[in-house]
Amino acid sequence: MSTTALFLTLIFVLIPLVLSKTLGLQLEKDTIIATIRSTVQLVAVGFVLKFVFDSESYLFIFLMVVLMIGAAVQNARKKGEGIKGITWKLIVTFVLLEVLTQSILLGFKIVPATAQYIISLTGMVIGNSMVLAILFLNRFVAEVEAHRPESELILSLGGTPKQAIHKQLIRSIQASMIPTIESQKTIGLVQLPGMMSGQIIAGADPLEAVQFQILVIFLLLTTAALTSVCLGLLSYPTLFNERMQMLQRQEHSK
Amino acid sequence: MKTVEKVKWMESEQNKFLYKPAIHFHNVSFEVGDTKILDAITGSFPTNQITVLVGPSGAGKTTLLKMCNGLLSPTTGEITVQGQTIHEMSPIDLRRKAGMVLQNSPMIAGSVYDNLALPLRLQGKTLSKEKALDILDQVGLEGEYLERDSQYLSGGQQQKVSIARTLLNQSKILLMDEITSALDPSSLNEVEDLIRKLHEEHAITVIWITHNLEQARRMGQYAWIMVDGKLVDAGEISVLDDSDIPSVHRFLKGDFA
Ligand SMILES: Nc1ncnc2c1ncn2[C@@H]1O[C@H](COP(=O)(O)OP(=O)(O)O)[C@@H](O)[C@H]1O
Numbered sequence: 001m002s003t004t005a006l007f008l009t010l011i012f013v014l015i016p017l018v019l020s021k022t023l024g025l026q027l028e029k030d031t032i033i034a035t036i037r038s039t040v041q042l043v044a045v046g047f048v049l050k051f052v053f054d055s056e057s058y059l060f061i062f063l064m065v066v067l068m069i070g071a072a073v074q075n076a077r078k079k080g081e082g083i084k085g086i087t088w089k090l091i092v093t094f095v096l097l098e099v100l101t102q103s104i105l106l107g108f109k110i111v112p113a114t115a116q117y118i119i120s121l122t123g124m125v126i127g128n129s130m131v132l133a134i135l136f137l138n139r140f141v142a143e144v145e146a147h148r149p150e151s152e153l154i155l156s157l158g159g160t161p162k163q164a165i166h167k168q169l170i171r172s173i174q175a176s177m178i179p180t181i182e183s184q185k186t187i188g189l190v191q192l193p194g195m196m197s198g199q200i201i202a203g204a205d206p207l208e209a210v211q212f213q214i215l216v217i218f219l220l221l222t223t224a225a226l227t228s229v230c231l232g233l234l235s236y237p238t239l240f241n242e243r244m245q246m247l248q249r250q251e252h253s254k
Numbered sequence: 255m256k257t258v259e260k261v262k263w264m265e266s267e268q269n270k271f272l273y274k275p276a277i278h279f280h281n282v283s284f285e286v287g288d289t290k291i292l293d294a295i296t297g298s299f300p301t302n303q304i305t306v307l308v309g310p311s312g313a314g315k316t317t318l319l320k321m322c323n324g325l326l327s328p329t330t331g332e333i334t335v336q337g338q339t340i341h342e343m344s345p346i347d348l349r350r351k352a353g354m355v356l357q358n359s360p361m362i363a364g365s366v367y368d369n370l371a372l373p374l375r376l377q378g379k380t381l382s383k384e385k386a387l388d389i390l391d392q393v394g395l396e397g398e399y400l401e402r403d404s405q406y407l408s409g410g411q412q413q414k415v416s417i418a419r420t421l422l423n424q425s426k427i428l429l430m431d432e433i434t435s436a437l438d439p440s441s442l443n444e445v446e447d448l449i450r451k452l453h454e455e456h457a458i459t460v461i462w463i464t465h466n467l468e469q470a471r472r473m474g475q476y477a478w479i480m481v482d483g484k485l486v487d488a489g490e491i492s493v494l495d496d497s498d499i500p501s502v503h504r505f506l507k508g509d510f511a
């Protein structure tokens with residue numbers, strides 16, 4: 001893309017600005033902030049990635065992965081404020097997921113062990129895992145509060161904490177996984193995945209791009225399942241104490 | 255008798271023989287933050303008796319009941335159930351021993367059978383249809399209710415299913431919190447008859463929270479009166495009429511309502 005062409009893309013920013021102004025949507029400020037932030041962030045990432053790819057150093061790859069996980073934890077933890085030690089639980093979940101997926105990918109030589117592959121795939125896995133974690137935590141916190149009387153009933157009949165929370169846990173895991181599964185059912189029909197479009201535009205053979213995309217959607221299924229199950233199993237015990245009593249909301253967040 | 259003497263009397267060896275306590279509270283307090291919700295409660299619930307627990311709303315009755323089956327633990331003090339200290343018992347055993355029914359015990363999603371089967375399912379067992387029909391009969395519901403969706407039962411029917419569900423743990427102690435306050439008069443009578451019958455036939459110890467003093471006099475053999483987190487008087491049911499404690503008088507006159 002030429003520099004002139006790049007500047008001309010600003011037309012796509014002007015259209016919403018004009019619409020917002022004329023219709024009084026009051027979204028001008030946010031649109032401008034979003035434009036500036038996305039440009040700066042992407043350019044910065046571009047330079048960082050170029051540096052890391054050129055260096056081919058495993059140390060930089062590792063630091064990049066740590067950075068991505070750190071940012072994902074930072075984003076997701078706000079949704080889990082009702083759960084004690086949520087930061088560590090998110091770190092464990094993301095690290096487990098990263099180690100598992102990369103071991104399979106690199107161990108079976110499904111992709112080459114280069115910075116390009118490791119970082120791009122990590123980005124997709126951790127990014128999706130973060131969204132999943134937020135969906136799961138939102139739903140789980142709401143389910144637990146909404147069904148507190150049922151949980152107390154099960155405890156009072158001599159059930160274990162796990163039995164008392166089982167339904168809420170399953171429902172939250174399902175609810176957070178469904179969007180991933182549903183979007184994969186229509187993939188390629190309505191929308192081409194961003195990464196595949198990018199590869200095709202960059203000149204890759206569409207069939208090759210499809211092969212890679214298939215790898216990615218399978219990877220994202222594992223991501224979805226593992227994230228919510230892992231986070232769920234780590235989170236539910238903090239809702240109870242050692243006498244199998246269900247804690248009040250303010251107690252378990254302390 | 256003064257309260258202090260009465261406590262001594264209740265804890266005396268001779269009296270333990272007469273009124274073997276099913277549950278005994280010794281100096282039990284419960285605090286949330288700086289608020290004292292239960293204040294130094296000492297007293298017994300006699301075995302095989304129906305004890306009614308009365309007091310103005312906010313007195314701490316529900317809190318106290320939840321301590322009897324370990325859904326809450328005292329901040330200080332000690333509770334014994336059938337002679338055993340609660341914190342040395344497994345919470346699961348304790349909760350099966352002392353079953354609880356609340357004013358609005360929830361129905362789990364599913365049929366009446368699913369609800370009745372819950373206590374056994376939690377132990378990995380299944381409830382036979384005969385047993386389910388038998389317990390329905392005991393609580394005065396016809397067999398056809400077994401397959402009904404529990405969400406569409408009337409309040410009284412749900413309350414009977416809750417009682418039946420708790421009974422399936424074969425609890426020797428029943429803890430009940432205002433179980434008839436949402437019921438019409440005829441369901442109220444049926445539930446009272448049911449509890450009386452269960453108590454007589456199975457020698458069950460009952461602790462019954464009620465705000466209905468008429469019900470307390472009808473059902474109770476023994477009474478606890480709580481005001482402001484304190485046990486202000488306790489004794490034979492006649493204590494409801496001849497207590498000489500001023501706060502009891504004020505409560506009975508309805509001054510707290
Ligand atoms: N978890 C809690 N945190 C703070 N206050 C509580 C809690 N549980 C109960 N209380 C307070 O303790 C008091 C006694 O409550 P409760 O045992 O429900 O009384 P009762 O059943 O006699 O009406 C009330 O003032 C109630 O607001």
Ligand SMILES: [Mg+2]
Pocket residue numbers: 315316317431
């Ligand atoms: Mg109450």
